Amino acid sequence: MTRREARRAGRALFDVAVSQDDPARVADDLARVVALLDAHSDLEKALTSPMVRPAAKCALIDQLAPRLALTSISHRFVRLLADRDSIASVRPIAAVFHTHLLDHQRVIEAALTTAVPLSEEQAAAIRSGLSAATGRHVSLVHTVDPAIIGGAVARVGSLVLDGSITTQLRRFKQELSAEV
Incomplete structure (x- = not known):
């Protein structure tokens, strides 16, 4: 098939x-x-x-x-x-x-990557924020990746919300090298 x-x-x-x-x-x-x-x-x-x-x-x-x-x-x-x-x-x-x-159930899966494990309260707050943004219930799949240093990366469908320290440092480096 x-x-x-x-x-x-x-x-x-x-x-x-x-x-x-x-x-x-x-x-x-x-x-x-x-x-x-x-x-x-x-x-x-x-x-x-x-x-x-x-x-x-x-x-x-x-x-x-x-x-x-x-x-x-x-x-x-x-x-x-x-x-x-x-x-x-x-x-x-x-x-x-x-x-x-x-x-059908109006549920969307979101993948969340953080540098450290989240408490239940933190996960619930993120789930609530993503639910408000998408208008759907969010099923959160959480992974820990110390390489992002801090912050979080959320993937909801094709949307990626990258608030990691690694990305912020990379952008800062690009801005500094563009000014030189």
Whole structure:
């Protein structure tokens, strides 16, 4: 399955999940399927092998579905992927689905990099400020990078807000060398 087909499949699955009022549950189901494949490479090999017949792959999915507590939508979808020898596409499909779910829930992911760890209060204040600026709820992913010296770098979608000391020093250096 191509990337384009995976995007279309992810969108189609999302539309079906929304029509059934269950997109968050389907996202959880996809995450469990991906985690299972990540944890059991032999299972993934069996489900992606051209030597294993699609009927056997579907039977395996049918056995796994109750153990994973998959919704009927997710079960049928993963079974369809197995039947069409496209189970390897479940990861990009899950990623597309997750993106649509966040958009549906008016949530945006923001990556925040700071030189030191933040307290819960500081993280909440930054999350609140980014929420006010974007008009959406913000899911904050925080990383610590001492190389930025101080300040913070926030990435929200394609927008980068760089208030790091490293960037400020670089700009100051450029201004000084431009004056000479």
